[in-house]
Amino acid sequence: MSKLSILNISWNSLNGSIPPSVASLNNLINMNLQGNNLSGSIPENIGSMTSLMELQLGENQLSGDIPSMPTTLQIALNLSSNLFEGHIPVTLARLAGLEILDLSNNKFSGEIPTFLTQLGALTQLILSNNQLSGEIPKFSCWVFVNTSGNEGLTNSTTPSMSPEPKKKGKSIDTTALSTVLAVVAAFVAGGGITITAISLLGYKLVKKKKLITL
Template sequence: MNKCMGECLISRIPFLLAILFLASAFSGDHGIAGVTASNIRHSHRRHLLSDYQFANPHLKDAYIALQALKHAIISDPYNMTASWVGPDVCNYNRVFCAPAPYDPYLTVVASIDLNHGDIAGYLPEELGLLVDLSVLHINSNRFCCTLPSKFDQLKLLHELDLSNNKLSGKFPEVLLRLPSLKYLDIRYNEFEGSVPKELFDLPLDAIFINSNRFKFEIPDNIGNSPVSVIVLANNKFSGCLPSGIANMSNTLNEIILMNNGLNSCIPSEFGLLKSLTVLDLSLNNLAGPLPDQFGSLEKIEVLNLAHNRITGSTPDSICSLPKLKDLNLSYNYLTSESSSCLHLSSYADELNCIQGRPHQKSEGECKAALSNQVNCDSFKCKKCPSEVSPEDRYLSPPPPPTSEVSPEDRYLSPPPPPLVIPVWTYGSPPPPSQ
């Protein structure tokens, strides 16, 4: 039994004791042996279902699923589920019904939003009955344990936000079996282990898996992903920064790889990411010079390369980029910079080895670090084929845009706010310190 499940059960002790009392009473008074809490709960559910009328079987299944979720909740301080009584699930607080996409005359539960409820509990298997669900948002709560295996029944699920909870265990591979999923957010949880490379073959538009305990090397097939936003920060990755990311040039707008233990040079292929507006590679172990190809990132607004081992000079082509606003090169081993960098609205170059600039590393520290020239080939990273042009690099045509609408209107609920420095404040806030 993991720690999370133990906490859930401990919190349910009063409820379980009451059930056991009832069970013993039945056994003593009526001679009914083997009565369990589960038997009583299901018997009670069958009794209620026999009394209720539902407009269609889908709403009946939704009632069963929502009642199971309510009983799996051990603390609801804002009473978000207090109205979850009776068969009219479309009038439940934070539950939204709509016509089914395959039948305009069939009303179904399409969305559930329990965000910011500080709710404690777990996610029961009965949630798999919500086969018409398109949106499930339960961020900023205290749901524990892992995802139910029956989640793979949610074939219409488009958005899933489980961020800022206490979910744990290995990466929930049930998420790989959701054919309609476009927006996946499991950041700020306690998932651990490897991330299956199949995640990057899915037709997702946004991936947020940051601030967990994942530990693996970023696979070469990351370039297969058609996402516009991907945040992998604050995990325990290792190995190379893969040059295959360049294959995402038609779709990728924002990528955050900070604080992951990446150990390589920065591939020149990153200069092919023409649509990129935010790039954060800070707090890694990246070495070698800044690629001149970074000067091709004409849409870049935020570029954070702080806290690495980057050497050489800052090319003028980078600091002259037309939309660049925030450039952070601090805590590296750069020896010179373009004067155009000093005119940026936000620029940081402290603790490098640039003569004449304030707050630099000591001469001894710079000499020791720069005496050993970095050989980027020594990292033995895989490279994109160099014989083909960028236009012909794809083995198959790149995926089309996921929609014709602007990024701001893409989701049924607002996407995370724009990514800005400081980089650890992206999206929803981290869980409050205990």
């Protein structure tokens, strides 16, 4: 079936390994094999599938090294809920157009590689329930990142608690403010001035002393 563009045999009871012959489907755009009992490793020649835009391999029993994926992957690469372990492979850095990367529910360890922050098209990164450690890199604001279930991770984006430097011309003149309050209190006690006049007097004194205004 050399002209096939979509192959969806997900959520069956298929077992055994993924045959390398699938790489001969040069026109395949979407391959969905998730939810089976597939085992073994991903075929090394999968990178030759130059039309592939989405690859769904989640919910299987795949293991071993993750080979170089087709650089045409754009919609999603789903390797979740398998038996992959070790460091997240640097070969994923080649997937510049990928939007969704799901590596959750495996046994990946080590740090989250910073090259993932440079995948410009990425909108979702799901790394939950692995064995990752170290600091979480800072991703762009439009990227949804799920790192739950990794006890060794720490968030490096916690805002600093150090006080902000004072800005010139923005400090409140407390002496002048005390004077305004004292004058206003005196007039109120005497009962000889209206609230409007008090407000006007306070405004003029504050303005004269160049107090900060909102």
